[in-house]
Amino acid sequence: MKMKIRKFTEEGHKKWVELYSEIFTSIDDKIVNRRATTEGIKKGFNNDLKKRVKYLQNDESLSIELDKSRQLDFSKNYSNSYLLAKDINLALKDYQYSNINYDNKLWDWLSLMFFENVFNSEKMRGYHNYRYICDFGWQVSMRHLIRGPWWAFNRYGENSKIFTYTKTYQQNDALETFVKVTHMREMVTIPEVLMKLYYDYENERAIPGIFKVQKKVKPGSFTRFKDKISHFMKVMNLWEMSANDIINILPKEFDQYKN
Numbered sequence: 570m571k572m573k574i575r576k577f578t579e580e581g582h583k584k585w586v587e588l589y590s591e592i593f594t595s596i597d598d599k600i601v602n603r604r605a606t607t608e609g610i611k612k613g614f615n616n617d618l619k620k621r622v623k624y625l626q627n628d629e630s631l632s633i634e635l636d637k638s639r640q641l642d643f644s645k646n647y648s649n650s651y652l653l654a655k656d657i658n659l660a661l662k663d664y665q666y667s668n669i670n671y672d673n674k675l676w677d678w679l680s681l682m683f684f685e686n687v688f689n690s691e692k693m694r695g696y697h698n699y700r701y702i703c704d705f706g707w708q709v710s711m712r713h714l715i716r717g718p719w720w721a722f723n724r725y726g727e728n729s730k731i732f733t734y735t736k737t738y739q740q741n742d743a744l745e746t747f748v749k750v751t752h753m754r755e756m757v758t759i760p761e762v763l764m765k766l767y768y769d770y771e772n773e774r775a776i777p778g779i780f781k782v783q784k785k786v787k788p789g790s791f792t793r794f795k796d797k798i799s800h801f802m803k804v805m806n807l808w809e810m811s812a813n814d815i816i817n818i819l820p821k822e823f824d825q826y827k828n
Contacts, residue, residue, distance in 0.1 A: 574638035574660055577674040581631025585681055588625060589701050592618050596696050606694050614690045622684055632678055637663040643682045649773075650741065651733035653686060654718035666723060673703035676716040687714040689738040700740070711745050714738065728760040731767065734774045743780040743791075750795055752802060759798070761812040766826040767791065776826070788822035 577585060596613030600606055625631070639660040647653040657679065661669060669675055680687060680701040687701065699709045703716060711717040714737065721729035721744055732744035753759045767779045780791045787793070797819060801807055807815060816827060 570644045571640045571642045573640055574635050574657075574675070575629070575632040575678055576635060576672065577632050577678045579674075581625075581628075582674045582677060584625060584631060585677055586702055588618075588621055589698060592622075593696060593698055606696065607692065610690045610693060610696055613696075614688075622681070626681055626684070635661075635664070635675075639663075647686050647737050649734055650714070650718035650737050650739075651722065651730050653683065653715075653737050654722035654729070654733055657715070657719050658722050661719075670720070671705060673705070676703050676713060676719075677701070679715045680713070683715065683737070686737040689736075692736075693738040695740055707749075711748050712740060714740075717741070717744055725757060725760040728757075728764050730773075731760060731763045731775055734768075743775055746780050746782075746791070753795065753798055756808065758807075758810070758812050758815065762815050763791075763794075765812060765816060765828065766794070766823065789825055793822065794819075 592614060595615065595618060596606075596610050599613040600609035639662065641656060641660045645656075647656075684701075688696075697712075698704070699712045700714050703713050704710065711720065718729075718733045718741075721732045725732075732741050732747065735741045747760075747763075748754050767776050768774075769776055783790065783792060798807070798815075801815075801818065805818075816823075819827075
């Protein structure tokens with residue numbers, strides 16, 4: 570089904586928030602083990618809720634069309650968040666970033682329309698509201714499964730793969746970890762550095778564990794990279810350096826990741 574992007578009306582957004590809150594509660598009531606949530610998600614997302622999602626998707630009276638939007642294929646299945654974000658970014662190309670970045674009625678409408686992509690009751694583990702209903706609090710703002718990947722692609726282009734290679738229904742821990750480091754987030758060169766150091770092109774994913782919070786920090790890990798960049802910024806003008814220039818000044822502990 571190809572169509573232009575729309576955004577919720579006030580009434581439509583209210584209905585979506587209420588519906589997903591019911592989905593969350595239904596799932597939460599079925600969770601027995603917080604470390605193994607998949608079975609509870611499957612049971613909680615029952616046939617009645619599935620029908621109500623479909624009904625809301627088909628009710629155009631609860632949304633308005635964005636006249637400058639390009640068409641999107643909402644029946645398409647995406648293999649990862651990067652490809653989904655790329656298509657959404659292209660469809661919204663004629664809109665200024667500042668006019669759509671905090672438009673929760675837009676991002677939440679896209680969550681509804683791409684629900685079959687971002688909500689996989691057979692495989693996913695997380696189901697919290699902020700994945701499908703925008704929360705702009707700094708701790709969770711990038712956890713929205715549509716807006717977070719779009720933000721990364723819009724800002725970093727192809728280098729956003731390091732943050733969006735995961736399945737569309739999965740949270741990408743690297744994105745959240747990265748965006749909270751202000752001095753790196755604003756430098757568009759840094760994701761290129763991360764791609765060169767930590768992206769496994771053969772397997773199309775980040776090197777496992779490289780962004781994980783570690784009790785004992787490993788040499789060459791992202792935690793060490795973050796610390797070194799913070800130090801270098803005090804004595805060098807990294808803003809005018811290329812990705813390769815930055816890689817070349819990293820200490821020997823990073824040699825294991827240099828190509």
